Structure formats: C-alpha cells, structure tokens
Amino acid sequence: MVRRLYARSRNVGTGCREHHAFEIGAGKSFFPQVPFMRLNDLIAPNAILPALKVNNKKQVLQELAARAAMLTGQNERAIFDLLIQREKLGTTAIGNGIAIPHLKMPTLTRLFGLFARLDRPVDFDALDNQPVDLVFLLLAPEAAGADHLQALARIARLLRDQTVVHKLRATHDAESLYAVLAMPSASAA
Numbered sequence: 366m367v368r369r370l371y372a373r374s375r376n377v378g379t380g381c382r383e384h385h386a387f388e389i390g391a392g393k394s395f396f397p398q399v400p401f402m403r404l405n406d407l408i409a410p411n412a413i414l415p416a417l418k419v420n421n422k423k424q425v426l427q428e429l430a431a432r433a434a435m436l437t438g439q440n441e442r443a444i445f446d447l448l449i450q451r452e453k454l455g456t457t458a459i460g461n462g463i464a465i466p467h468l469k470m471p472t473l474t475r476l477f478g479l480f481a482r483l484d485r486p487v488d489f490d491a492l493d494n495q496p497v498d499l500v501f502l503l504l505a506p507e508a509a510g511a512d513h514l515q516a517l518a519r520i521a522r523l524l525r526d527q528t529v530v531h532k533l534r535a536t537h538d539a540e541s542l543y544a545v546l547a548m549p550s551a552s553a554a
Contacts, residue, residue, distance in 0.1 A: 404523065405547040407478035407503070407516055412436055413539040413546075414481035417500075422489050426452070426466065429479060429502045437477050437504065439470060444504070458491035463524045467503040467517055476516050477504040480546060482533060499524065499533055 414432060419425045426448045434441035447468045451457065458464040479502040486496030501520050505513035523529055523546070532545045 404478070404519065407476055407520075408480060408543070408546060409436075410539065410543045412477075412479040413542045414479070415537055415539045415542055416484045417481045418484045419487060421487050422452070422497075423449075425464075425481070425483065425487060425489070425497075425500060429466065429481060429500065433477065433479050433502060433504060436479070437473065439472060439504075443470070443472075444468075452490075456490040456492070458489040458497050459521065459524070460491055460493040460495065461530065462486060462491075462495050462498045463530070464489050464491070464497045464500045465503065465517065465520055465524070466500065467505070467513075469505045469507045469509060469513060471507040473504055473506045475506065476509060476512060478502065478516070478520070479504075480542065482536075482542060499530065 412432070414428070417425070417428055419428055427445055430441050430445035430448060433439065433444050447470065448466055451466065451468050456464075457466040481500045481502070483498045483500065486498040489497035491497060501524065503513075503516055503520060505516065529545060533542060536542050536545055
C-alpha cells in the first residue's frame with residue numbers, strides 16, 4: 366500500500382499554496398519524488414572551486430557571490446546581499462560538513478550551480494555543529510518554482526551519499542571534482 370502525504374504546504378507569494386508530496390509504503394522512502402535532473406545541467410566545469418581559501422562563513426558567501434557574478438553576469442553585491450538575507454532566515458548548512466546556500470533572483474534566466482571545496486572547514490552555524498568544507502551554491506530565476514525545488518532536492522540527495530562525499534573530500538582539482546559531481550552514478554543518486 367502506498368500513501369501520498371502532503372507534509373508541507375506554504376504560501377508562494379500570489380496567495381496560492383505550494384504542496385510537497387511525499388510517498389510512503391511499498392518500499393518508498395519519505396523523500397520528495399522529483400523527476401530526474403542531471404547535475405551537469407546545473408553546473409559547468411568552470412563553476413568548480415577546488416580549494417577555496419576562506420576564514421569564515423561571510424568570506425565563503427563573498428567568494429561564491431564573486432565567482433557566480435563572473436559566470437552569470439549578475440551583480441556581485443546583489444548575489445551577496447541575497448545570500449546574507451537567506452542565511453538570516455536559517456543556516457543552509459545541512460550537516461556532515463555540507464552547506465547548500467540557495468536563492469532566487471529576478472534577473473536570472475536559468476538555474477546556476479557552483480561547487481566549492483574549502484581549503485579548511487569553517488563554522489557555518491550548522492545544527493550538528495560540524496564545520497563546513499563542501500558548499501554547493503544554487504541560484505534560480507524568481508519564476509523557477511518547481512525547478513528550483515527539484516534542483517535543491519537533487520543536490521541534497523547527492524550530498525547525502527557518503528561515497529560521493531568521500532570522493533569530493535579526497536579530490537583536489539577542479540576537473541576531478543566535476544567528474545565526481547557529473548558521473549552517471551551521481552546523476553542517479
């Protein structure tokens with residue numbers, strides 16, 4: 366027997382409500398069911414920072430904003446300010462040394478991902494109190510809606526895979542990090 370649960374519901378700005386369906390039973394997990402999305406649709410080889418040298422969370426966000434601005438043509442200060450605003454709502458550190466800062470921008474035309482492996486872990490206000498050394502930034506157009514949520518779920522699933530996380534931590538060059546993120550087994554995670 367499979368039961369469909371509507372576990373979360375929230376306003377999405379126009380008075381409408383957005384519902385996130387979860388299925389349980391018959392071997393199903395309690396995670397959102399989202400269509401297949403490949404990570405190499407979100408991230409390019411030049412959007413990998415293999416050894417980002419920073420001392421704190423603010424510097425991480427500044428460096429990510431600078432690289433994202435360079436690659437997307439968006440305003441660096443606008444990206445940084447939106448990242449700071451998002452972090453004030455609650456940390457984007459998901460535990461196990463991983464953070465997924467994400468935001469929506471009205472002037473962005475497509476989903477954009479950027480991955481950074483930090484030279485040394487920094488405090489990111491994680492609920493498990495572990496410092497963060499792996500960061501995946503996701504920028505989405507304001508109107509992305511479900512695509513933004515699907516991409517976020519896809520990234521979170523990938524970064525829950527301990528084999529992938531181990532490979533990311535053991536890899537030190539951009540090309541190899543991209544290969545780990547874009548490998549077929551990672552795309553099916």
